[in-house]
Amino acid sequence: MITELNSKQVEKISKALGDPYRLQIMDMISKRKDFMQCCEVSECFNLAQSTMSHHLKQLVEAELLVAEKEGRNLRFTINREICEAYSRYIARLGF
Template identity: 65%
Template sequence: MIASLNIKQVEKISKALGDPYRLKILKIISENQNFSKCCDISAEFNLAQSTMSHHIKQLVDADLLIAGKEGRNLKFVVNKEVCTAYVDYINSLVV
């Protein structure tokens, strides 16, 4: 069953997705599991490591990404349940 989101969660997700870099990060991780480590994702952008970490943290804080340890690195996967719940919420606004 898909979780439902409250308005604060929807707001946090909307803010996180309001940045084009974060959208691209989410898309890259979603499409390619080989780009699931921060260092792999960083290679796709011309951003400072601290800026990349900030963007990824925003996505994790919004529950759009799930972070897990893999050796010394963090590995990220898209939280499909939260993404689906967000899309369902937005769809419910236009019905």
């Protein structure tokens, strides 16, 4: 089934991507074959743990990332479905 985003979702996704740290996080995780651990992501940035948590939450809430608990760890994967849907929405703007 093909996901169609409404404008509220597109706004939220855009906002999530409109920050240099969050964009870098997406880039990093997208380069992985599978997932990336939360603490591993955090190590790449010189930000407080609570700040990283906040950024990651926004990406998850925008559904760009999927978070899975694995014991006391958290694994993030790219939500391909949403990325593709967002990409299609944008492509249609420039039709």
